[in-house]
Amino acid sequence: MKRLKTIGWSDSKECVRLIDQTLLPEEIRYIYADNLDAMYHAIKVLQVRGAPAIGIAAAYGLYLGVRDFGGDEGDITAFLNYADERAAYLSTARPTAVNLFWAINRIKKFTHDNSAGAGDVNTLKKLMLDEAHRILDEDRKMCRAIGERGFELLKDKPCILTHCNAGGLATSEFGTALAPIYVGQEKGVTFKVFADETRPLLQGARITALELSEAGIPVTVICDNMSAAVMATGQVKACIVGADRIAANGDTANKIGTYGLALIAAAHNVPFYVAAPSSTFDLSIPDGTKIPIEERGREEVAFWGEKKTVPDKAEVFNPSFDVTPSKLITAIITEKGVIKPPYTENIVKILG
Numbered sequence: 334m335k336r337l338k339t340i341g342w343s344d345s346k347e348c349v350r351l352i353d354q355t356l357l358p359e360e361i362r363y364i365y366a367d368n369l370d371a372m373y374h375a376i377k378v379l380q381v382r383g384a385p386a387i388g389i390a391a392a393y394g395l396y397l398g399v400r401d402f403g404g405d406e407g408d409i410t411a412f413l414n415y416a417d418e419r420a421a422y423l424s425t426a427r428p429t430a431v432n433l434f435w436a437i438n439r440i441k442k443f444t445h446d447n448s449a450g451a452g453d454v455n456t457l458k459k460l461m462l463d464e465a466h467r468i469l470d471e472d473r474k475m476c477r478a479i480g481e482r483g484f485e486l487l488k489d490k491p492c493i494l495t496h497c498n499a500g501g502l503a504t505s506e507f508g509t510a511l512a513p514i515y516v517g518q519e520k521g522v523t524f525k526v527f528a529d530e531t532r533p534l535l536q537g538a539r540i541t542a543l544e545l546s547e548a549g550i551p552v553t554v555i556c557d558n559m560s561a562a563v564m565a566t567g568q569v570k571a572c573i574v575g576a577d578r579i580a581a582n583g584d585t586a587n588k589i590g591t592y593g594l595a596l597i598a599a600a601h602n603v604p605f606y607v608a609a610p611s612s613t614f615d616l617s618i619p620d621g622t623k624i625p626i627e628e629r630g631r632e633e634v635a636f637w638g639e640k641k642t643v644p645d646k647a648e649v650f651n652p653s654f655d656v657t658p659s660k661l662i663t664a665i666i667t668e669k670g671v672i673k674p675p676y677t678e679n680i681v682k683i684l685g
Contacts, residue, residue: 353380384503389505391433395420413444473505474668479509486666492568495541496531525551525553572598583674585609610667669684
């Protein structure tokens, strides 16, 4: 089985190695981010995307942001202030995916907690890089656990529909929503997958279809407005998607179009699953109405490649995410367990 690896650290180049996902599927090109501005740009323009992968990128990005600290090696206080400034800047890259903020805050807290014992700035920098490596390693383990738990739910459902990309290219390697499918392949169970194209940036058509076909898994791309017709045929036995932020009551923000897909699944009595690591939960937010929704540029909707498809005088509304109410979600699959309703109570029970 061949799985593309989205993000990792290059020891030889001392920087982050990324697949430029804006070029997929025409070209698989690796790029290298060796400073904070390069990582900020990669996150902002979706060269790296998917909540877990964004979190990993942010962890490394903050390290890259302080690596050039030019102050006195013994001035820990000045270094911490510099790190906090770099973190504040990186936090503005994208507003919805909570893993961005989770990773930045984790590295910040780790840095402050270890500042007294580090002795000097260079030692503290090394500790920060080690923590970023741990976040990458934890993601691989979390996604594998999600895959094992999700497979138990899906193993008797041979045809799956998914939206956007929550596979290996949205994480360090294994994926969230696609992880159960990869586990199934390892166990000799072949799933058929319908992949929504996912307008306007076609993450389903460009990315999900690419990684599944590269792995030898049958995948059929459909336009977003075809999912109801496909479900009406009775072929689809379950829907599974990823998440960019999950509120305390289970309301889930994911790529625009997920809410509509959940409504269609409910209308056809098809179970609708969300797969996400515990780091994607934001328990400080009571429900989905409090999740900030990123709005992106006009050109993503108004052009098809270089061809204009919307007249200049027409307005464009381009939210990158929507929120699926928890009442439409059959279960949320995490590395710590499968969470079922009532979510407000059971999220706390499972996540601790």
